[in-house]
Amino acid sequence: MSYVIPAPIHPSVPVTGSVDTFPVHRIYCVGRNYVDHAKEMGHTGREAPFFFMKPSDAILPVPAGTTGALPYPAHTQDFQHEMELVVAIGKGGSDIGVDEALGHVWGYAAGLDMTRRDLQGEAKKLGRPWDTGKAFEQSAPIGPITPAAQAGDMGQAAITLHVNGAVRQSSTIDMLIWNVAETIADLSTYFTLPPGAVIYTGTPAGVAAVQRGDELVGAITGLDTLRVKVV
Template identity: 70%
Template sequence: MPYVFPPPAQAAVPVAGSDAVFPVHRIYCVGRNYAEHAEEMGHSGREAPFFFMKPADAVLPVAAGTLGRMAYPGMTAELHHEIELVVAIGKGGADIAAAAALAHVWGYAVGLDMTRRDLQAEAKKLGRPWCTGKSFERAAPIGPITPLAAAGAIGSAAIALTVNGVVRQRSSIDKLIWNVAETIEHLSRYYVLQPGDLIFTGTPAGVAAVAPGDVLEGAIDGLDSLRLLIVEGAGG
């Protein structure tokens, strides 16, 4: 059966040290998964993990050693950065036990959960979904995915973000409220995970606004860094 128009290209992310690319199926995000970030957003305690999604084509892949470009999106005056460890799923499944979860991981990457914070805050106030605040064009910049075997001891890695050379966010992966294995266990109760899924695992404290001309650099020990320039323009 012919398509009525050509289908869009497959969203994909580069693989570190390879010409291969990782095809993206879905993008899942974990909310408030660092205690200090939960506190700065007005919450506290180790709440049960909760999830939201971005469309696969929100991914903005940035190759190693390059400066990506993200157009400042429309309908916001408060675009925030959120640096995150991204888990790339290589083996699908449902109801995955935490003890078996890492067998489903293909690799890791540095990602940014870019957020139209003013729209998200308004949605929260009205009890509405966060989609306009979280799910928009190029809302998920990501660096190359490092295969699991080459990523090293990611569970204790440092994570940091600078804006124009000034540190905004700094923490370590072992401060996740729900670690990678636990996150996969919880998420796979709600969704059948598939190869190609990406999980943005949550951001440390220090989220703040960026503006056109700002250069963001996200780093996690053992992974390729992610560099991003915010440029003028709406809609990506």
């Protein structure tokens, strides 16, 4: 069998210390999952987690030791960064228990959920989907995935983002409203999580706009650093 048009290349992410790559099936994102970020966005309390998706080709893989080129997208004057811990699912399933959830994790990476905030804000006001604000090309930069056994205790890891050398975001993973295991368990009640799913787990406070020429450096303890330049 042949295709009537060229088949798309399946996106994948480098793996720390390996020539193999991790194939990306779906991208799930958790909204407002840090207390301080929820407050800066005008919300309080431990509301139930909510999710949105990006297409798999939103992935912008950045190999270790390199700087990725992040295109400034069209139709926005407010292109914002959101630094996040990314969870890579290696074992699929549905209705996964919290106590079993971490056994489904293949590894972890540093990632950015890039957002056209003005388009997202307008969509919120009109009660419309967020796709134009969140699900555009190369809106999900990601560093190499470190296997879970090598990553250490992600529950206590520090997470930071520097823009042009200045700290923009700084927190720890234990400040997640819904931790990794809880997030996987809840998400798996809505979707059958496939191997190859990646979950962007939420961002700390400090989200802000970037411009062409800005250099972003995202770091999470125990993982490869993510570096991109807006072009």
